Amino acid sequence: MSSKSRIRLFNTIGVRIALWYSVSVLLMLLVLGSFLYYRLTHTLNKETDRILFDESEFIVQSIKNNSYTTNDLLKLIEIKSSSKRYLRTSIRLYDIEQSSFIGSENFFFPDLEISADKMGKMVQGEQTLEKIWVEGLRSPYRLITRPVVIGNSCKYILQVGIYMRLSYKSVENMEENFLMSAPILIILSIIGGWLISRKNLSPITKMTETARQITGSDMKRRIFSSHTGDEVDELAHTINIMLDRIEESFTKIAQFTADVSHELRTPVASLKTGIEVMLSKDRTAAEYRKLLYHSLVSLERITRTISDLMELSRSDSGSNILHLKSFNLGNTLKEIQRKFSPVSDTKNIVLSNKEFPEVEINGDKIMLRRVFANLLDNAIKYTSPGGRVYISLEDRNDDVIVSITDTGVGITEESLRKIFDRCFRVDTSRSGETGGSGLGLSISKNIVEFHKGRIEVRSDIGVGSTFDVILPKNLINS
Structure with a gap:
């Protein structure tokens, strides 16, 4: 595989998902392993301390409740030190002057001395727990040192120790098992992440293949949908x-x-x-x-x-800039009506209007003149001689409505859906006569929409059509 192919492979989403998946698994294993290590170590230490306390408590109570001789004490210590099969205890018993002691044969550190500070704590009735490392051993001993109080005075000092090899061995086994299983889990996570990513990204591969096949001459292809809702x-x-x-x-x-x-x-x-x-x-x-x-x-x-x-x-490019200013819409409609009066008179069409109210609007006067001129021109063109074209202006609170109504042939319902499409003409047979390009209504619609308004059409075949232009009165240029 070339270096370019390898770079491309590692740049794929599938590989990145698999790697992130494996890194996530590795982090989880580290966190889980650390937690289990801590919990196991803590639990084993706690259990060892409990055993030490129980064993030492039994010996202390036995000494308190019985008048043991030195031989009796030695037998008791030997019995207790040899009774545990897996956790054998090491025991020794000092008198308060440390002039003599009785210890089990397996006591791990015969020369271990009790410091003066520790002795002072024993006299005050305290006990201590500590780890003692012995040269040559891989694991330490856990040692409890506690006083044996008879009457009101401390007569003996008892030490009970447990070799923690079994606890440490359990922790080591866990570490070994974890280190052996971690690589396997990471490899499985990489494989699993790769398979999961491939399965979930396979629709994207199909999308890519389909998209490559879509051309200007073949626009019918569509992306396959799995209907999974994801x-x-x-x-x-x-x-x-x-x-x-x-x-x-x-x-x-x-x-x-x-x-x-x-x-x-x-x-x-x-x-x-x-x-x-x-x-x-x-x-x-x-x-x-x-x-x-x-x-x-x-x-x-x-x-x-x-x-x-x-x-x-x-x-279409969005570069059509409106030059907004306030103007009297009624006066503008009167000017347009006067301009088209000769044309309507020539065709014997009555061009009338209701008295226009004095309405001031904010807009691009030149563009809006073009809109109303286009609509009025179409109304006259498609109205037969002897017909009528009527213009009205209605002032509503925040907007105005300019309506241009004719008594022409009307527009079919099918044509109404396409009337604002470019180059669409209701009566194509009359295009040569009227000279229209079919662009006027599309341009008018764009201009009105630039003014945040809309054009609505109502028409009845054989009765005529009405174009309503709804415009806001106070348009703010953005």
Whole structure:
């Protein structure tokens, strides 16, 4: 395996999880081992001290309750020192002057002396517990030294010792077992962590493989969902939602590109044809004027389409900055109505309004003029001669509603769901007549949403349509 492959392997999540898992197990083993070591050592020491106290108490009570001779005391000590099979005790008995003592044959340290300080404690009725290390032995003795009080005076000093080899051996065995089992447990934890990580990360591997197969020409693939309800399943669900949005965006972009190409192709072809006609032969000034007029109309249509596309591009990129200022919305609507009155008169359409209230709003006046102009232009275009277009303005506490109602052909329920899509036209057969690119409503919707407002549409086939623009009165630029 190359160094690059090894680096890549150790950078995988599975390996890192396995390593962290093994480190966690190692730390737990260390903590558990330390705790067990402490508990075992403490328990064995405590049990040894209890045995020493019980043995010494039995001897003390036996001496107090019986008038033993020296031989009797020697026999008692020998019996007690040889009665324990696994924990043999070493015993010796001093008189208070330490002039003589009686000890068991197995006493571990015959030359052990009692210090004056310890002797003083014995006279006062205290007892001591200590560890005594003997040269040549691997483990210490645990020794209890206590007074034997007969009457009101201390007559003897009793020492009982237990060799702690068995206790130390138990601790050593535990340490050996722990050291032998720890590597096995760590290896098992690495293997277990690796297997668990592989099992839990296998859906991510499948996600990666599926994601690599998704291309612009194949957007139908989706990430496999295990339906386990865990975080990986939630990730797959989220990615699938994202892919749905991306596919929808790709579809809209493809449709948008096709529609724009078609929209530009017609005026460009018309412009090209007009120029070719002009160049085909000499013509009169009137003919040139007529051909130039048609060329100008085509150029205006191209310019309008390009302008709309640039506006949508700015909206999509978030670079469309609002220039907010306070203005009278009623006066603005009157200006727009006057601008479209000649057009409505030409088509024999009544353009009327209820008296506009004096309403001051905070917004981008130029952009909002474009919104109302687009809506009014569409209302006039799709209203038959003899029809009516009505504009109203309603002042509500925190917002305003501008309604534009026409008596046109109406919009189907299916078209209402798509009416704000780019390049969508309700009546495609009339696009050549009206010259619309299908971008006006999409632009209008973006502008209104930039103003934290919304557009609502109501329509009945054969009756007409109403576009309601709801805008806040006091928009704060953020």
